[in-house]
Amino acid sequence: MEWMPREQWVRTQPRALLAACVLVLDDDGRVLLLRYGAGRPGAGQWWLPGGMLDHGEDPWTAARREMREETGIELGPLPTLIGVDHRVDVLGTGPVLDCFFHGGALADGAGTSVRLSHEHDRYGWFALSGLPGLPLAARLPTLVALHAAATDGTVVCLREGSPWGAPAAPGGRP
DSSP, X not given: OOOOOHHHHHHTSOOOEEEEEEEEEETTSOEEEEEEOTTSTTTTOEEOSEEEOOTTOOHHHHHHHHHHHHHOOOOOSSOOEEEEEEESOSTTSOXXXXXXXXXXXXXXXXXSOOOOOTTEEEEEEEOXXXXXXXXXXXXXXXXXXXXXXXXXXXXXXXXXXXXXXXXOOTTSOO
C-alpha cells in the first residue's frame, strides 16, 4: 500500500456514532428503566437513560446530561465505566459504540423523584427476574451483563449486546 498523509488516511477510516447510557440501581439491586413514549422511535419499549453524544462532548458528560434531561436525577462527578457495546449497523446508519456507566445505587430508589422528559411516558424499577417478556429496546443479555459489571465492579465488552465470546444475535438487536 502506498504511503499517504495522515489527514488523508483518517478520511478513509470507518466512522462510528457514540452513545452513552446509565445503569442506576436501587437498594434492592433493581434497575431504573424508562419507556419511550408514543410517536418516538422505539415507542413502548424500555431502556436505560441515555443517548447520543453532542458535538465535542465526552461519553461521561453525555451520560450525566442524558440522565439529568431524561430523569431529572443529577449524577456525581466521577465516571464508572461498566461496559462498551459495539453494534455494527444500527438501523442502516452504520456502527455505534455504546458506553455504559454505573450511576450508583440510589438510596430509596423507588421513592426517588423521577422527572420524565418528553421522550418517555413511564419509568420503573425492575429486578432482572422481572425483565423477560418486557419489551426492551435492546437485548436482555445486555442488561444482565451490565448489572453484573455494576455489582461486581468490573467492565464488560459487548458485541451486538452480548459479551464477547458469546454468540452475537443474528442481525443485531431486535
